[in-house]
Amino acid sequence: MNTPAGGPKDKQKPVILKSFPDNGTTNFRDNEIIITFDEFVVLDKISEKFMVSPPMRKLPEIFIRGKNIHIRFENELRDSTTYTFYFQDAIRDLNEGNPINNYQFVFSTGPFIDSLSVTGNVYTALNLDPPENTLVLLYNQLEDSMVVSQLPAYITRTESNGEFRIDNVHTGTYRLYALVDVDNSKNYNSRDEMFAFHQEPVHITSEKNFLPVEKDTVVVKPVDGKIPFVPPVTGEYQLVLFQAEKKLHYLSSSSRKQAYQLIYTLSLPPDTMEFEFSIPGVTADKYFIEKKNIWLC
Numbered sequence: 001m002n003t004p005a006g007g008p009k010d011k012q013k014p015v016i017l018k019s020f021p022d023n024g025t026t027n028f029r030d031n032e033i034i035i036t037f038d039e040f041v042v043l044d045k046i047s048e049k050f051m052v053s054p055p056m057r058k059l060p061e062i063f064i065r066g067k068n069i070h071i072r073f074e075n076e077l078r079d080s081t082t083y084t085f086y087f088q089d090a091i092r093d094l095n096e097g098n099p100i101n102n103y104q105f106v107f108s109t110g111p112f113i114d115s116l117s118v119t120g121n122v123y124t125a126l127n128l129d130p131p132e133n134t135l136v137l138l139y140n141q142l143e144d145s146m147v148v149s150q151l152p153a154y155i156t157r158t159e160s161n162g163e164f165r166i167d168n169v170h171t172g173t174y175r176l177y178a179l180v181d182v183d184n185s186k187n188y189n190s191r192d193e194m195f196a197f198h199q200e201p202v203h204i205t206s207e208k209n210f211l212p213v214e215k216d217t218v219v220v221k222p223v224d225g226k227i228p229f230v231p232p233v234t235g236e237y238q239l240v241l242f243q244a245e246k247k248l249h250y251l252s253s254s255s256r257k258q259a260y261q262l263i264y265t266l267s268l269p270p271d272t273m274e275f276e277f278s279i280p281g282v283t284a285d286k287y288f289i290e291k292k293n294i295w296l297c
Contacts, residue, residue: 013098014041014091021107028107033071033085035105040067040094049090052083053166055151055186060085071105080110082168086156106168116204118166119235122158122178122196125242130162131180131194134241138166139175142201147177147188155186163233174202178239192252196239 015038021028046062060073071085084106089099106113118138124131137152153174158164164178178196179188188195253265264277277289 010093010096011098012093013100014039014093016100019105023105024107024113026108026111026113028077028083028109031073033105033107035069035071037067037069041069042092042094042097043069044090044092044097044099046087046090049086049088051086051155051157053086053155053168054078054081054083054153055155057151077109080108082106082108082110082114082170084168088157104167114168114170116169116171116206118154118169118174118176118202118204118237119233120164120176120237120239121162121235122164122239122241123162124194125240128240130160131158131241132160133180134158134162134194135179135181135186136164136166136239137177137179137186138169138202139177140172142173142175144175146175147179147197149187151186152177163235165235169204171204171206174204176202176237176239178241180241191244194241194243196241198237198239202237 017036017038019033019035021030021033041064043062043064050059050062052059056073056075058073058075060071060075062072063070069091077083084104087100087103087105089101089103091103092099108114120136122131122134122136123129134157136156136158137147138154139146139150140153141150154166154169156164156166158178176198177188179186180194181187182190182193251264251266255263257263278284279287
């Protein structure tokens with residue numbers, strides 16, 4: 001007698017049965033979206049992966065009830081605006097974790113869905129490698145200061161190979177930036193953040209309605225456990241990230257990875273500047289300080 005095998009492993013991603021309203025609806029006036037699946041699902045790292053374009057000051061509340069995902073928001077929606085909710089691969093089935101890749105929910109508060117798009121690639125200036133966790137920002141306000149003080153008109157996150165694609169863009173003229181967002185502000189406000197900009201304004205017209213590239217159905221099997229390299233698709237705009245030269249001395253981070261060690265990282269080496277350190281209530285002979293480019297204690 002043996003334990004039943006339980007059948008073949010589930011490799012199918014969740015299937016969307018319906019949504020309220022329909023994906024792609026127009027003249028949207030509600031404050032909640034409900035998406036129903038054919039099985040129970042979970043949200044994997046939803047706070048990191050979920051994005052709204054154009055951004056909202058307060059992100060929607062996302063929760064699961066039964067086989068439904070509820071998206072509820074308090075923000076007043078802009079008139080005649082197309083909104084795109086990016087889930088990336090956060091929606092997965094409960095048992096095996098099979099994801100729905102690059103899922104997007106789109107609706108418009110106006111009579112039509114904006115259908116234009118912007119494509120490109122982001123690289124790091126040091127070695128031209130694709131960066132990690134990089135945002136691409138599109139501003140319809142052309143002043144350079146807007147990227148510091150205002151949220152962008154459209155936003156997306158690059159793929160792991162540096163590709164980016166912003167869909168459902170309205171016709172117009174924009175400024176295009178890329179940002180490694182350290183403080184999750186969606187603004188460039190620190191020299192610790194890597195930043196890129198396109199020198200000339202980007203003109204979005206009806207010719208910019210790029211159709212998505214169909215993925216090849218041929219699957220390349222990994223050899224010796226290595227994931228095969230997939231070359232990026234070259235988009236229209238190329239952005240190269242750089243990091244501004246730091247000029248001010250300040251404490252950029254602190255951590256306590258071990259119970260007996262404190263680590264303080266400075267923005268610049270102290271050089272000849274004097275820094276003092278003390279622990280209230282503890283005499284100086286109870287600890288020692290090791291100074292490098294960081295302070296260890």
